[in-house]
Amino acid sequence: MQSFVYHGLPSRVVFGQGTLSRLAEEIEQLGCRRALVLATPHQQEQAREVLEQLGERGAGLYAEAAMHTPVEVTERAMRVVEELGVDCTVAIGGGSTIGLGKAIALRTGLPQVAIPTTYAGSEMTPILGETRDGIKTTQRTLEVLPETVIYDVDLTLSLPAGMSGTSGINAIAHAVEALYARDRNPVISLMAEEGIAALARSLPVIAENPSDQDARSDALYGAWLCGSCLGAVGMSLHHKLCHTLGGSFDLPHAETHTIVLPHAVAYNAPAAPEAMVRIARALGCEDPAAGLFDLARAVGAPTALEEIGLTPGDVERATEIATRNPYWNPREVEAEGIHRLLHHALVGRRPASEKGAHR
Numbered sequence: 044m045q046s047f048v049y050h051g052l053p054s055r056v057v058f059g060q061g062t063l064s065r066l067a068e069e070i071e072q073l074g075c076r077r078a079l080v081l082a083t084p085h086q087q088e089q090a091r092e093v094l095e096q097l098g099e100r101g102a103g104l105y106a107e108a109a110m111h112t113p114v115e116v117t118e119r120a121m122r123v124v125e126e127l128g129v130d131c132t133v134a135i136g137g138g139s140t141i142g143l144g145k146a147i148a149l150r151t152g153l154p155q156v157a158i159p160t161t162y163a164g165s166e167m168t169p170i171l172g173e174t175r176d177g178i179k180t181t182q183r184t185l186e187v188l189p190e191t192v193i194y195d196v197d198l199t200l201s202l203p204a205g206m207s208g209t210s211g212i213n214a215i216a217h218a219v220e221a222l223y224a225r226d227r228n229p230v231i232s233l234m235a236e237e238g239i240a241a242l243a244r245s246l247p248v249i250a251e252n253p254s255d256q257d258a259r260s261d262a263l264y265g266a267w268l269c270g271s272c273l274g275a276v277g278m279s280l281h282h283k284l285c286h287t288l289g290g291s292f293d294l295p296h297a298e299t300h301t302i303v304l305p306h307a308v309a310y311n312a313p314a315a316p317e318a319m320v321r322i323a324r325a326l327g328c329e330d331p332a333a334g335l336f337d338l339a340r341a342v343g344a345p346t347a348l349e350e351i352g353l354t355p356g357d358v359e360r361a362t363e364i365a366t367r368n369p370y371w372n373p374r375e376v377e378a379e380g381i382h383r384l385l386h387h388a389l390v391g392r393r394p395a396s397e398k399g400a401h402r
């Protein structure tokens with residue numbers, strides 16, 4: 044057995060159907076009385092209902108959360124925090140809204156309740172990415188880890204079929220990279236394999252019938268596990284590529300993850316054979332790279348970066364940025380291979396895992 048370090052993260056998780064009804068008691072458990080409810084403009088009505096449900100524990104609503112946590116949005120939220128004298132935040136939404144709660148916590152130390160409505164996984168991580176003047180920087184600090192997470196399966200029923208597929212594969216990407224992380228450990232690897240399996244079996248069912256409650260429950264359980272993997276260990280090439288494509292080419296987050304993942308896995312396969320066995324087992328297929336590509340197709344997701352806005356002329360610059368300061372990766376990150384990977388992802392070629400031992 045390899046030696047390892049396991050670092051447990053302190054958060055309280057409430058999981059089930061109808062669990063939103065426990066929000067007031069969870070706020071009380073934190074010792075708080077005046078919550079600021081956070082949302083995107085799109086989920087404003089849902090957030091208003093949450094505020095009403097809170098009664099005197101609800102201090103106000105700020106519904107301007109935006110993708111990649113722009114600092115000007117956070118600064119406006121900070122003025123609301125001060126004006127209302129709030130003592131905690133409640134973020135209801137996906138990674139964008141939860142990111143805003145984290146950005147406020149970083150500046151104030153206010154406790155957070157996160158109520159995720161996508162599968163992105165931010166609620167389980169001490170990671171915050173913030174955008175200033177168009178540049179996104181990411182940090183890891185326990186100060187931003189939400190104290191309480193309420194997973195309510197009912198809240199995911201409204202997530203459209205298309206977004207459910209790409210958001211679920213965004214979650215799978217965290218577990219895939221956790222399986223070959225430099226700081227991987229047996230507990231997180233168990234969670235990763237279980238998380239991939241739960242999402243791989245539920246996402247195609249959701250694509251057919253977004254109201255299937257058993258599949259929704261399975262998917263949210265998988266998202267919790269995969270988010271925990273992201274929070275616990277370091278990510279590698281796949282996340283670096285997606286952060287490059289999102290940050291420098293403005294490609295949409297979950298779709299980018301969905302398209303790039305099979306190709307990143309194909310690239311890393313020769314250097315991470317044990318991880319590949321576990322990913323294939325979780326997917327129920329022979330070749331993990333092809334299996335992930337087929338899963339994307341099964342949920343009706345895009346499979347080519349050119350479908351979401353990348354052009355052939357962008358591949359050179361994306362290769363240069365992604366290889367400049369690479370994250371640790373099990374296989375050496377070399378420009379020619381990354382250029383080829385990105386070209387395959389651009390055109391949507393069905394990948395096959397490369398064979399041989401590259402380290």
Ligand SMILES: NC(=O)c1ccc[n+]([C@@H]2O[C@H](COP(=O)([O-])OP(=O)(O)OC[C@H]3O[C@@H](n4cnc5c(N)ncnc54)[C@H](O)[C@@H]3O)[C@@H](O)[C@H]2O)c1
Nearest residue numbers: 083085086110111137138139160161163165168170201202
């Ligand atoms: N720090 C981390 O650990 C971490 C992890 C994953 C993602 N992220 C960040 O999160 C952001 C992406 O998050 P996301 O993919 O969850 O998307 P998102 O939060 O931007 O949500 C996308 C849209 O879907 C809407 N939406 C969310 N849930 C819905 C539901 N159930 N029904 C209907 N509409 C719904 C939102 O209001 C929004 O308009 C990115 O900025 C990414 O970098 C951070």
Ligand SMILES: O=C(O)CCC(=O)CC(=O)O
Nearest residue numbers: 170171172181213282285
């Ligand atoms: O943008 C962030 O906050 C970091 C996101 C991250 O590392 C996970 C992801 O890319 O899905």
